[in-house]
Amino acid sequence: xxxxxxxxxxxxxxxxxxxxxxxxxxxxxxxxxxxxxxxxxxxxxxxxxxxxxxxxxxxxxxxxxxxxxxxxxxxxxxxxxxxxxxxxxxxxxxxxxxxxxxxxxxxxxxxxxxxxxxxxxxxxxxxxxxxxxxxxxxxxxxxxxxxxxxxxxxxxxxxxxxxxxxxxxxxxxxxxxxxxxxxxxxxxxxxxxxxxxxxxxxxxxxxxxxxxxxxxxxxxxxxxxxxxxxxxxxxxxxxxxxxxxxxxxxxxxxxxxxxxxxxxxxxxxxxxxxxxxxxxxxxxxxxxxxxxxxxxxxxxxxxxxxxxxxxxxxxxxxxxxxxxxxxxxxxxxxxxxxxxxxxxxxxxxxxxxxxxxxxxxxxxxxxxxxxxxxxxxxxxxxxxxxxxxxxxxxxxxxxxxxxxxxxxxxxxxxxxxxxxxxxxxxxxxxxxxxx
Amino acid sequence: xxxxxxxxxxxxxxxxxxxxxxxxxxxxxxxxxxxxxxxxxxxxxxxxxxxxxxxxxxxxxxxxxxxxxxxxxxxxxxxxxxxxxxxxxxxxxxxxxxxxxxxxxxxxxxxxxxxxxxxxxxxxxxxxxxxxxxxxxxxxxxxxxxxxxxxxxxxxxxxxxxxxxxxxxxxxxxxxxxxxxxxxxxxxxxxxxxxxxxxxxxxxxxxxxxxxxxxxxxxxxxxxxxxxxxxxxxxxxxxxxxxxxxxxxxxxxxxxxxxxxxxxxxxxxxxxxxxxxxxxxxxxxxxxxxxxxxxxxxxxxxxxxxxxxxxxxxxxxxxxxxxxxxxxxxxxxxxxxxxxxxxxxxxxxxxxxxxxxxxxxxxxxxxxxxxxxxxxxxxxxxxxxxxxxxxxxxxxxxxxxxxxxxxxxxxxxxxxxxxxxxxxxxxxxxxxxxxxxxxxx
Numbered sequence: 085x086x087x088x089x090x091x092x093x094x095x096x097x098x099x100x101x102x103x104x105x106x107x108x109x110x111x112x113x114x115x116x117x118x119x120x121x122x123x124x125x126x127x128x129x130x131x132x133x134x135x136x137x138x139x140x141x142x143x144x145x146x147x148x149x150x151x152x153x154x155x156x157x158x159x160x161x162x163x164x165x166x167x168x169x170x171x172x173x174x175x176x177x178x179x180x181x182x183x184x185x186x187x188x189x190x191x192x193x194x195x196x197x198x199x200x201x202x203x204x205x206x207x208x209x210x211x212x213x214x215x216x217x218x219x220x221x222x223x224x225x226x227x228x229x230x231x232x233x234x235x236x237x238x239x240x241x242x243x244x245x246x247x248x249x250x251x252x253x254x255x256x257x258x259x260x261x262x263x264x265x266x267x268x269x270x271x272x273x274x275x276x277x278x279x280x281x282x283x284x285x286x287x288x289x290x291x292x293x294x295x296x297x298x299x300x301x302x303x304x305x306x307x308x309x310x311x312x313x314x315x316x317x318x319x320x321x322x323x324x325x326x327x328x329x330x331x332x333x334x335x336x337x338x339x340x341x342x343x344x345x346x347x348x349x350x351x352x353x354x355x356x357x358x359x360x361x362x363x364x365x366x367x368x369x370x371x372x373x374x375x376x377x378x379x380x381x382x383x384x385x386x387x388x389x390x391x392x393x394x395x396x397x398x399x400x401x402x403x404x405x406x407x408x409x410x411x412x413x414x415x416x417x418x419x420x421x422x423x424x425x426x427x428x429x430x431x432x433x434x435x436x437x438x439x440x441x442x443x444x445x446x447x448x449x450x451x452x453x454x455x456x457x458x459x460x461x462x463x464x465x466x467x468x469x470x471x472x473x474x475x476x477x478x479x480x481x482x483x484x485x486x487x488x489x490x491x492x493x494x495x496x497x498x499x500x501x502x503x504x505x506x507x508x509x510x511x512x513x514x515x516x517x518x519x
Numbered sequence: 520x521x522x523x524x525x526x527x528x529x530x531x532x533x534x535x536x537x538x539x540x541x542x543x544x545x546x547x548x549x550x551x552x553x554x555x556x557x558x559x560x561x562x563x564x565x566x567x568x569x570x571x572x573x574x575x576x577x578x579x580x581x582x583x584x585x586x587x588x589x590x591x592x593x594x595x596x597x598x599x600x601x602x603x604x605x606x607x608x609x610x611x612x613x614x615x616x617x618x619x620x621x622x623x624x625x626x627x628x629x630x631x632x633x634x635x636x637x638x639x640x641x642x643x644x645x646x647x648x649x650x651x652x653x654x655x656x657x658x659x660x661x662x663x664x665x666x667x668x669x670x671x672x673x674x675x676x677x678x679x680x681x682x683x684x685x686x687x688x689x690x691x692x693x694x695x696x697x698x699x700x701x702x703x704x705x706x707x708x709x710x711x712x713x714x715x716x717x718x719x720x721x722x723x724x725x726x727x728x729x730x731x732x733x734x735x736x737x738x739x740x741x742x743x744x745x746x747x748x749x750x751x752x753x754x755x756x757x758x759x760x761x762x763x764x765x766x767x768x769x770x771x772x773x774x775x776x777x778x779x780x781x782x783x784x785x786x787x788x789x790x791x792x793x794x795x796x797x798x799x800x801x802x803x804x805x806x807x808x809x810x811x812x813x814x815x816x817x818x819x820x821x822x823x824x825x826x827x828x829x830x831x832x833x834x835x836x837x838x839x840x841x842x843x844x845x846x847x848x849x850x851x852x853x854x855x856x857x858x859x860x861x862x863x864x865x866x867x868x869x870x871x872x873x874x875x876x877x878x879x880x881x882x883x884x885x886x887x888x889x890x891x892x893x894x895x896x897x898x899x900x901x902x903x904x905x906x907x908x909x910x911x912x913x914x915x916x917x918x919x920x921x922x923x924x925x926x927x928x929x930x931x932x933x934x935x936x937x938x939x940x941x942x943x944x945x946x947x948x949x950x951x952x953x954x955x956x957x958x959x960x
Binding site: 149151152153154432433434435436438439451475476 | 526553556557559560563565566567568588625627628782888
């Protein structure tokens with residue numbers, strides 16, 4: 085079985101599966117259960133400064149969207165940072181780390197944007213024996229109204245400033261957690277790097293309203309008739325998170341900035357995808373909150389099996405393996421020509437490909453009287469919509485035409501060499517250069 | 520096994536009331552709200568869906584299922600009932616396994632179709648439970664139309680005509696309306712007096728008068744009707760039963776399956792309904808299965824269906840055959856009755872095996888029987904009817920007969936399967952044609 089031992093900015097853990105800073109890591113009781121279940125590390129739920137702790141709402145904190153069988157697809161929360169006293173959390177962190185020295189123990193922090201506040205809390209965390217800190221610049225609700233969380237994460241200069249304070253005041257590795265509620269994730273990531281961050285973690289939750297109660301005319305979750313936006317997470321956010329991780333991983337100036345991938349990681353496969361896009365490890369929350377801590381067993385066995393199949397001796401061999409293949413649209417090969425192919429043995433004649441293509445695409449699928457569906461190569465632009473709407477796996481596939489073959493749609497032979505927009509005659513820039 | 524089980528002859532009270540209640544309970548439990556959402560989610564919303572084509576009433580099944588899936592089951596019910604005003608009964612009695620669900624692409628994909636019948640019931644039951652009748656009458660046309668038979672064909676026709684503003688009088692030979700929904704069909708398919716409740720609900724449209732105990736040919740003639748009314752629709756079904764020709768068929772205990780089913784449907788207390796210890800049902804259709812299974816559920820010890828052809832020729836679907844087997848009914852095929860034995864009352868019935876062309880093989884066997892049910896088909900009763908096509912009323916187009924101003928549909932008319940859903944479709948289509956003709960369109 086592959087060795088899942090992971091070294092992330094010098095912090096070792098027996099596997100790359102950490103629990104994210106969130107309700108599952110708010111207390112010693114939960115974290116002990118997590119470590120017993122096999123989690124490689126935890127990011128303790130965000131601590132605030134000493135003094136009276138924050139308070140949470142006493143109505144619903146979570147909203148959700150579901151599939152038809154109540155499978156949870158997305159979760160939204162309006163919970164704040166820990167509402168337990170700082171000293172209680174610190175004592176518990178110390179006790180747990182003492183009993184589980186092989187597991188990663190990261191402490192998430194969020195204190196006001198003043199150097200004194202950071203100077204005050206960092207020694208207290210160091211004293212627990214924790215392995216590192218994560219700066220919560222991502223929380224999008226409640227704390228942001230008080231000038232913390234995503235209010236910091238949305239201003240790159242603040243990120244650099246606070247990160248610098250932290251690096252100047254502690255020997256612990258510093259991970260900066262980023263908010264996705266910005267337009268270009270590379271800006272805050274660069275700001276963290278400039279401030280001396282050892283790593284970034286992303287994504288934090290996305291501003292969201294899960295649904296509207298159409299009788300109360302109030303957003304969900306509804307507190308006494310009102311609702312406030314919450315932070316969205318769970319399987320639904322994974323594609324957004326993957327893209328943001330990739331954007332950082334493929335930026336040359338951040339090529340060596342370690343990333344802890346977060347956002348809808350539910351299975352070993354999700355974790356592997358984040359890692360292939362450059363994440364050194366992953367953090368999980370919603371999946372644990374939905375199914376309990378035991379899911380880590382599937383993540384461990386699944387990732388090990390995959391790595392064995394691929395012949396990877398360590399997770400480092402997986403990390404970043406897909407990064408070279410993340411490209412810009414303008415570099416995609418326009419001479420790569422595919423056509424949809426329908427496997428008539430697998431086809432169940434539902435006609436969804438036909439409806440999708442005929443109504444909303446290119447009229448490239450023919451339907452016979454007896455419900456046989458075939459692709460019209462002279463119309464097919466290879467958009468892939470038929471593949472996406474077909475309910476039968478592998479029934480419709482996109483098959484590449486060989487070089488030299490005729491593309492019946494364009495009447496052109498498929499060129500063997502790469503050709504993209506940067507050299508395409510329709511590109512105004514190319515025309516200008518030629519003139 | 521107690522004395523009541525083993526008692527010979529045709530006796531009542533073979534089972535206690537608990538056993539009867541559980542045996543005759545709903546065959547398919549209604550779907551709960553959540554079950555309906557999960558079942559609805561399996562629908563692929565096919566293009567030009569095969570299930571619609573397979574439905575004799577052309578219900579837009581993907582649309583109504585999507586309406587359920589999106590939390591609007593009343594809208595789903597309206598989609599169903601617009602095409603099939605007896606969508607509630609059809610959801611219970613349709614052989615969906617040979618209609619919409621057989622055509623479902625998920626049947627082809629994985630052998631598990633979307634549960635269209637149960638979803639249809641979910642939608643229509645919900646609407647009826649709220650007492651909503653989603654249709655209203657157009658302004659009165661002043662036209663009067665006679666409908667003969669208050670079964671699925673007649674009521675479907677009457678409802679559509681009433682909706683268009685015509686005044687409809689429905690004549691029915693029986694004391695209650697509903698036709699085979701009320702008097703035929705196994706009790707476990709239509710529990711809690713559903714047939715009668717559906718008729719009451721259907722009549723909420725207004726403009727329909729039902730005259731019970733009024734039979735065509737006995738109490739009223741076709742000539743009377745054509746004279747008095749602007750149009751006539753004949754939907755009286757098949758009142759007669761084919762006779763058994765084997766010697767001894769007149770012995771006591773040899774009965775019509777349809778009468779047994781009607782008695783069972785009308786009896787107040789099932790424990791008062793007598794049934795034999797050894798029951799033999801002759802036939803291979805739905806009526807045979809309904810009679811056999813219900814005999815078993817009443818407590819008959821041995822129940823055997825004997826059919827003259829092979830299994831694949833049985834009109835009862837494979838699903839119905841399996842239901843019978845699961846309830847403990849034995850099915851013997853390729854055997855025809857040759858003699859009924861007994862001293863005044865049937866004691867045994869003798870069969871001869873036949874080959875696939877019904878030629879006798881010379882091999883015979885006897886089955887003990889204290890009750891024999893004939894389920895070998897029904898036939899059209901009555902004289903002075905429009906021209907026949909074979910043994911049923913000949914029709915062209917949407918039920919037009921050889922007599923001007925007279926339409927026919929349902930089991931009494933030629934063409935189409937003898938199914939509730941087919942009768943509903945034919946009644947509806949005839950109503951459309953009658954309306955178009957009367958209004959000069």
